[in-house]
Amino acid sequence: MTKTISTRLLVLGSGPAGLTAAIYAARAGMSPVVVQGIQPGGQLTTTTDVENYPGFRDVIQGPWLMEEMQAQAEHVGTRFEWDHISDVDFSQRPFRLTGDSGTIYTCDTLVIATGAQAKWLGLPSEEHMKGKGASACATCDGFFYRGKKVAVIGGGNTAVEEALYLTNHSHDVTLIHRRDSLRAEKILQDRLFAHPGIKVIWHSEVAEFVAGGTPEALVGLDLRDVRTGAISRLEVDGAFVAIGHHPATELFTGKLDLDSDGYIAVETGSTRTSVEGVFACGDVMDKLYRQAVTAAGTGCMAALDAERFLAAQEFEQLQAAE
CATH class of the missing domain: 3.50.50.60 (FAD/NAD(P)-binding domain)
Known part of the structure; x- marks a missing residue:
């Protein structure tokens, strides 16, 4: 029944x-x-x-x-x-x-x-580092990275807004984008490019969230150049996935x-x-x-x-x- x-x-x-x-x-x-x-x-x-x-x-x-x-x-x-x-x-x-x-x-x-x-990248290392340096909300977690190096992954409005927000806490913010141009609105892009505390890494995607230390925490990101496949290390304390x-x-x-x-x-x-x-x-x-x-x-x-x-x-x- x-x-x-x-x-x-x-x-x-x-x-x-x-x-x-x-x-x-x-x-x-x-x-x-x-x-x-x-x-x-x-x-x-x-x-x-x-x-x-x-x-x-x-x-x-x-x-x-x-x-x-x-x-x-x-x-x-x-x-x-x-x-x-x-x-x-x-x-x-x-x-x-x-x-x-x-x-x-x-x-x-x-x-x-x-x-x-939140949309995530789907990497096993990303899953492992959630709450240990990997986040999908800068306004929620940005305070924990005051004075530290942080990265934002994405190229739309959310990513640019989060990068700009993080400058309230960090003097060293890196935006990582897999293309050579952003999808964000032009006014947001203008603010981003004009900000001295933000740099952009183009043509790159995250290959690995790198853990280290005791207690374990994020210490860096391995980035893959989408054109050449070359891997480089970016040292960061926090990484914010902002892809929607x-x-x-x-x-x-x-x-x-x-x-x-x-x-x-x-x-x-x-x-x-x-x-x-x-x-x-x-x-x-x-x-x-x-x-x-x-x-x-x-x-x-x-x-x-x-x-x-x-x-x-x-x-x-x-x-x-x-």
Whole structure:
């Protein structure tokens, strides 16, 4: 027999955005259900030291922060389901979603907080050095490399923006790009080339992340010249991979409006999507900031937007019944 779970508000995703939405929705008496997805807790569960989340004087651990947020959401009345949604139907109300478990979820409002994943180079040495000098977020981790040598890998807007940002912490920033020109907007390129603390290595790709020391940490990058195949060593303390992100929106292609990069499009100043009653928050709709605190902020917005939507719907129903 197929199991069906019905709720006024369903949240997809359990990172900072989804959990904040759940906390606010639960406190508003909406009895939310959170479908945790394939990575419960989101990207912060793979982050060790967190220094920039407000309210904590000392360094905290990403997994611990997410455990605390989930405990808070449960405490105020959120129900959690360990499942992954494989199909959505917005053609009827309540909305109908199907989980890999076979469970059917129906909801009056939906908050999408499925996030985005950074693209990596896919090197075994890169995987090994994550958290030990290899990062995909300069604004998250740049502080740890104050006064040290760092490199940024990529050639688009994100890479150039991260290189420029890192000059706030380092006087020695190297941008590595496999081509002979950047894809970034011209104004960003002009700022990059004019900055005395940034140099560019062209026609090169990372062949290896080089570890050393005790405790083990990144000490350099082996670079391969894409024209000749020659290998050279660049000594760095930190390397930031900035080749883009994958928003987790495959499920919504053709069902919600997406922007040119595949992120869910929302109305300016809100979390409303192209379907009434469906809201999006966190990295799945934010390709600019991508911070835990901004994700949490939009999660709050989504819950409030959903609450107002339901209140308006109920008011209209009462008027129609009179």
